[in-house]
Amino acid sequence: MKTLEMIFATSDGGTMRITVSNPKIPVDPTQVTAVMDLVVAKQLFATMSGRIIGKKSARVVDQTATPVSIA
Numbered sequence: 001m002k003t004l005e006m007i008f009a010t011s012d013g014g015t016m017r018i019t020v021s022n023p024k025i026p027v028d029p030t031q032v033t034a035v036m037d038l039v040v041a042k043q044l045f046a047t048m049s050g051r052i053i054g055k056k057s058a059r060v061v062d063q064t065a066t067p068v069s070i071a
Contacts, residue, residue, distance in 0.1 A: 004027055006018045012049045027060055
């Protein structure tokens, strides 16, 4: 399963992450930037580590799971 992670800097020096499951691939960097700018400008989310002050990074993460046989 793939996820899009958008990571933001917070006013207390921490980070806040928004994760979107199953993003449309290929991810459009222009659209991701626009969404992240909107989140920063509108302060759409409250965090435990202060208010969102900027974009830090974004990435697509591909996770796979392989079952392990156990006795």
